[in-house]
Amino acid sequence: MSTLFEIVNPSYLLFPALVGTMIMGLVCPLIGSFLVLRRTVFLGLTLPEIAAAGVAFTFWMQQAGLLPQMGQSERGVAMVGSLVFTFLGMGLLGYLEQRGKGLAEGRLAAAYAFAGALTILFMVFNPAGQIEVLNLLKGEVIALSKAELRLLVAVFGMVLVSMLLFRREFLLTSFDRDLAFLLKGRQVVWDILLYLLAGLIIAFGVIMAGPLLIFGFLVLPALAAKPLVSRMSSFLVVSSALGLVMAFLGFYSSVRLDLPLGPTDVTLGCCLIFLAYGLSRISKRMRPALLALICLALSLSACSVKTAAPPVPEAKAIHAEQLWLAKVKNSTALPLFLPVNNPLRSLAEMAGKISPDDYRQSVMDLLRQNLQTELGQKGFQISLPEDKDARFPAFPADSAGATRMAREGKLSGMVFVTEIWRWEGETQKFVRALVDFKLVRIDDGAIVWERRVQRAIPTPSATNLGEASADAVKAILHDLFAG
Amino acid sequence: MKPAGSIDAIKSARGGDSAEESLPLVTLQSVSLGYDSKPVIKEVNLAIYPGSLIGLAGPNGSGKTTLFRTILGLLPPIGGTLSRNCPLSNFGYVPQSTALDPQFPLSASEVVEMGAYGRVRPYQFLPAMEKERVKEILHQIGLPQLAARSFFSLSGGQKQRMLIARALMVNPKIMILDEPLSGVDEESRRSIADLLTKLTREKGLAVFFSSHDLEMVQRVADSIVRIDKGQIWLDERKARLHL
Numbered sequence: 001m002s003t004l005f006e007i008v009n010p011s012y013l014l015f016p017a018l019v020g021t022m023i024m025g026l027v028c029p030l031i032g033s034f035l036v037l038r039r040t041v042f043l044g045l046t047l048p049e050i051a052a053a054g055v056a057f058t059f060w061m062q063q064a065g066l067l068p069q070m071g072q073s074e075r076g077v078a079m080v081g082s083l084v085f086t087f088l089g090m091g092l093l094g095y096l097e098q099r100g101k102g103l104a105e106g107r108l109a110a111a112y113a114f115a116g117a118l119t120i121l122f123m124v125f126n127p128a129g130q131i132e133v134l135n136l137l138k139g140e141v142i143a144l145s146k147a148e149l150r151l152l153v154a155v156f157g158m159v160l161v162s163m164l165l166f167r168r169e170f171l172l173t174s175f176d177r178d179l180a181f182l183l184k185g186r187q188v189v190w191d192i193l194l195y196l197l198a199g200l201i202i203a204f205g206v207i208m209a210g211p212l213l214i215f216g217f218l219v220l221p222a223l224a225a226k227p228l229v230s231r232m233s234s235f236l237v238v239s240s241a242l243g244l245v246m247a248f249l250g251f252y253s254s255v256r257l258d259l260p261l262g263p264t265d266v267t268l269g270c271c272l273i274f275l276a277y278g279l280s281r282i283s284k285r286m287r288p289a290l291l292a293l294i295c296l297a298l299s300l301s302a303c304s305v306k307t308a309a310p311p312v313p314e315a316k317a318i319h320a321e322q323l324w325l326a327k328v329k330n331s332t333a334l335p336l337f338l339p340v341n342n343p344l345r346s347l348a349e350m351a352g353k354i355s356p357d358d359y360r361q362s363v364m365d366l367l368r369q370n371l372q373t374e375l376g377q378k379g380f381q382i383s384l385p386e387d388k389d390a391r392f393p394a395f396p397a398d399s400a401g402a403t404r405m406a407r408e409g410k411l412s413g414m415v416f417v418t419e420i421w422r423w424e425g426e427t428q429k430f431v432r433a434l435v436d437f438k439l440v441r442i443d444d445g446a447i448v449w450e451r452r453v454q455r456a457i458p459t460p461s462a463t464n465l466g467e468a469s470a471d472a473v474k475a476i477l478h479d480l481f482a483g
Numbered sequence: 484m485k486p487a488g489s490i491d492a493i494k495s496a497r498g499g500d501s502a503e504e505s506l507p508l509v510t511l512q513s514v515s516l517g518y519d520s521k522p523v524i525k526e527v528n529l530a531i532y533p534g535s536l537i538g539l540a541g542p543n544g545s546g547k548t549t550l551f552r553t554i555l556g557l558l559p560p561i562g563g564t565l566s567r568n569c570p571l572s573n574f575g576y577v578p579q580s581t582a583l584d585p586q587f588p589l590s591a592s593e594v595v596e597m598g599a600y601g602r603v604r605p606y607q608f609l610p611a612m613e614k615e616r617v618k619e620i621l622h623q624i625g626l627p628q629l630a631a632r633s634f635f636s637l638s639g640g641q642k643q644r645m646l647i648a649r650a651l652m653v654n655p656k657i658m659i660l661d662e663p664l665s666g667v668d669e670e671s672r673r674s675i676a677d678l679l680t681k682l683t684r685e686k687g688l689a690v691f692f693s694s695h696d697l698e699m700v701q702r703v704a705d706s707i708v709r710i711d712k713g714q715i716w717l718d719e720r721k722a723r724l725h726l
Contacts (some may be wrong), residue, residue: 037587165606172600175587178557178578182571183653217628231590232635 007255014460016149016249017142021261024141024201024209024217025247027156030163031198031238032218034079036226038174040295042108043093043195044218047086047202048211049115054085055207056122063126078207086203089115090195114468141209141261142254142456143430147209155204159197163236170194171232213262219241220269227280236285242272249298258432258455309451311481312439315379318448320441323380324406324415325372326395328364331421336363338466366393367435374481375416384408394419397436403445414448422454425465430458431472437480451480506568507532508657508689509554514563515548516553522561523549527715529708531657531691536683538704539693540718545710547693550661551576554691569657572601575650575688577660580642585635591645592617592630598652613652620648624678641673647678658682660692664699676703 006012035044058081061067067077089111089433096107142154163170172180173187173194180187205214221242222235229235250265257264275294279287315323330336337360372382385392386407392409395402397419406415422434432455439449457475500549502584507530523546531537541547552558556571575598621627624644629637634645643663650658660679664672680703682688694700700707707718 037584039584039586150524168600168603169605172597176578176583176597178555178576179649180599181557182555182574182576183598226588229588230636232588232593236590277718405694 013298013460014142014255016146017144018248020149020152020208021141021247021251021265022142022244023152023156024205024214025221025243025245026240027160027163027243028201028205028214028217029221029243030160030236031194031201032223033176033236033239034170034194034224035198035218036222040104040108041219042105042112043198044202045215046093046108046112047089047199048206048214049112049119050089051082051086051203051206052211053115053118053122054081054083054203056119056126057081057085060122060126082207083199083203087197090199094195116348134185141213142458143283144208152204152208159201159324162197166190167236180467187410188430197455210262215266216262216266216269217246220266220273221246224269224272224276227277242276246272258434263330310449312375312437312451313449314377315381318439320380320414320448322413323375323382323439324373324385324411324413324442325368325382326402326417327393328368329394329396329419330362330364331419332423334423336420336469337463338362338366338469363469363473364420366470367418367420367476368478370473371416371418374477378481384474385411385415387442397438399438399445399447402438402440403442406440406442412442415442423469425468425472430456431468432456433472433476435476444462453479508568510564510566510568511554511560512564514553514565516549516558517561517673518549518558520561522713524710524713524715527563529715531689532681533656533689534687535691536679536703537688537689538693538700539691539710540697540700540707541693541695541710543695545712547695547710548579548661550710550715551661551691551693555659572653573656575647575653575655575658577643577646577650577658577663579662579665580639580646581666587635588650589634590630591626591632591634591637591641592621594634594645595620595630595648595652598649601653611698616652617648623651624648624673625718638671640667640675643667643675644678644720645669645677651682655688657689657691660690662694663692664694664696664703672699679703688690 007014009015012018013218032044035041055078058077059065062077085174088231093107093111096102097104106372135250169180169184169190171189172183173190178188194258202214202218205217209217222239227233229238242274246265246269250261250268253259253268254261254264279290282290311318323357339360385395388411389409393405394415395405395415397417402415406412417436417438417440419436420433421436424432434452434454437451437453438447440446441448453476459471459475462471496688509529509531511527511529514527514529515522516527527550539547539550546591548559554559554567555566555574555576556567593626595607595617596613599609599616603609603613618630621630626641626644626645626648629645634642637645647658647660647663650660658679663675663679667675679690679692683690683705692700692704697707697709708717709716
């Protein structure tokens with residue numbers, strides 16, 4: 001299990017993702033602060049949705065052969081769609097704003113609903129790419145590569161510098177347009193620049209982190225900072241600082257507890273708002289003490305190292321050289337076939353959208369083959385239940401069920417059962433897995449050894465989903481057998 | 484009272500006629516003003532000279548703010564001629580404090596600093612000289628102790644004085660104040676009125692302020708322009724007092 005110190009180590013596999021999340025946490029609140037103050041928060045919700053529609057549209061066009069293929073660069077394609085749609089959407093909303101017809105909130109709400117509907121329709125038109133688009137829209141920042149991180153640094157760095165340089169102009173045009181006009185003439189340029197910067201971070205952020213996380217970073221730190229400050233300069237600094245805290249703690253919790261990053265960060269952001277309002281209600285003298293207490297509690301919890309789970313025991317240690325290795329039970333709703341080479345087809349197959357033309361090896365087969373090898377090296381003599389009776393199905397991971405099945409099949413000794421609850425190859429960059437392993441004594445149903453593996457497994461060297469699953473299986477077995 | 488304010492009438496009401504003062508800072512000749520080509524007020528003739536303290540009195544919705552916004556270039560006049568003898572950056576504008584969004588976490592000194600933004604380039608830090616001037620002006624308006632306080636936590640009168648301080652940061656030749664005396668307590672009214680008088684007498688600024696309270700305008704202003712039902716005229720009772 002990762003500790004605080006592991007994830008801040010640059011050699012940590014998910015370090016680029018951590019840095020990327022923190023950059024977003026630092027920069028997004030600066031833009032979000034102005035959206036909050038200008039009472040245009042819904043723009044922060046609508047633009048990511050429009051960007052998502054752009055992603056879905058681009059993939060549909062590509063699938064229909066109306067746009068050229070761009071090699072393996074799925075995110076590159078998505079970024080083009082995201083950018084084009086974001087700026088088109090902003091232009092249209094700006095035009096309607098100028099015309100001044102109807103309520104601003106009404107326009108944004110209609111645009112949000114329309115963009116959401118379009119996203120779904122574009123995905124329906126493009127069944128082969130549906131899963132891929134869904135994955136991109138989920139925007140798992142955890143799969144961020146170093147090249148993408150460089151792009152993120154460039155774009156968000158530019159936005160950060162612009163926000164620092166033009167903070168006074170943005171403030172003046174947001175707070176008092178009349179004074180801005182008297183002092184500096186027509187201020188439309190600053191409005192355009194602010195929305196351009198917002199569009200940039202949203203278009204790139206949606207691809208790299210997903211609409212939910214980007215909206216969270218834009219709005220939540222700013223809302224949390226508001227009750228704590230009475231100066232604009234402090235507001236921007238505290239918003240950014242809270243964005244960083246939200247990004248770091250969210251990432252840490254996500255890795256440590258195997259939770260999806262977007263919802264974890266957003267939940268944490270909402271907690272920060274409650275905490276901030278709570279802090280604002282207690283006396284200023286008490287605040288540092290309370291903050292110190294919270295930091296101490298967080299540090300203690302973050303630095304604690306979970307006791308490593310014991311590895312699979314040696315055969316001699318449990319006096320059970322003979323072991324039945326049951327078929328791996330797949331309790332996901334997916335068939336988990338290992339794909340061959342076409343990524344779009346592979347994704348659809350893994351999701352059960354397309355039937356394989358002929359026999360395909362599955363994740364269950366791969367896991368079982370590897371288990372057989374590793375258990376053999378531990379001194380076990382492996383037998384397969386189906387060799388005794390071909391009708392043996394996969395065993396469930398609950399010891400009572402496994403024991404009952406073994407007894408009904410007249411097996412004796414020990415049985416090794418495996419059940420997959422979750423196996424999600426988001427992209428080839430990592431696999432989210434939840435798998436139960438148990439060593440059960442058939443006579444009395446006692447569990448001799450058990451282990452649950454629940455984590456996101458990075459698979460950076462994989463070039464397709466099949467390799468990603470294979471790498472994930474190896475990583476899990478390494479955990480099981482090395483402790 | 485005579486309908487339609489005349490340039491000469493206001494000039495005579497102001498008194499004083501030095502060479503420098505003889506040029507009006509703002510002149511409106513037969514100006515019609517309003518929104519979307521629909522006039523709210525027609526035939527406005529008005530001149531504002533340096534050192535004049537003019538009150539604009541009229542009921543709510545009579546077009547006081549529309550007149551101010553037209554003078555400030557925020558609304559184009561529908562007809563007639565509007566001329567200014569100083570750039571817009573020399574206009575100190577004090578809006579109604581309720582027109583500003585209390586959502587913004589701004590300290591009083593940050594609000595006052597905004598008056599200097601026209602002189603600072605985007606990438607520059609606010610020069611020390613401007614920071615000194617903020618302190619100086621806060622002393623001038625008598626509220627230096629409130630510099631660090633949240634602007635929107637101040638009382639109505641304090642907010643108005645801070646907005647006057649912001650307008651003074653512009654280094655104005657003319658100050659236009661929209662209802663500076665409404666929603667403030669009696670002591671603050673007196674204090675603001677004294678400040679406006681001081682600015683015209685000691686600094687030679689032209690001050691043009693509005694109020695829906697005619698009695699208050701009569702107490703403070705040197706000359707009074709009345710506005711109501713699409714008409715604007717000089718209140719000669721007050722003008723006579725200053726002749």
